[in-house]
Amino acid sequence: MSIYSAIKNIAKSKGKPIYQIEKDLGFSNGMISKWNKSIPRADKLQAVADYLGTTPQYLLRLAKEEK
Numbered sequence: 001m002s003i004y005s006a007i008k009n010i011a012k013s014k015g016k017p018i019y020q021i022e023k024d025l026g027f028s029n030g031m032i033s034k035w036n037k038s039i040p041r042a043d044k045l046q047a048v049a050d051y052l053g054t055t056p057q058y059l060l061r062l063a064k065e066e067k
Contacts, residue, residue, distance in 0.1 A: 004033055
């Protein structure tokens with residue numbers, strides 16, 4: 001699983017679409033979906049983790065476990 005997929009799963013469980021997270025955090029459209037193929041900057045990952053009420057470490061662990 002990619003970091004994007006981990007974020008998408010957690011966001012879905014909280015009833016938050018990805019585009020809403022991007023909008024609320026001031027990210028460009030599609031930024032989080034690009035994390036399907038790349039690694040996000042630490043500050044961006046931290047912002048998303050804070051928004052979702054989790055930690056960057058948890059998101060990375062979830063992404064690694066599902067591979």
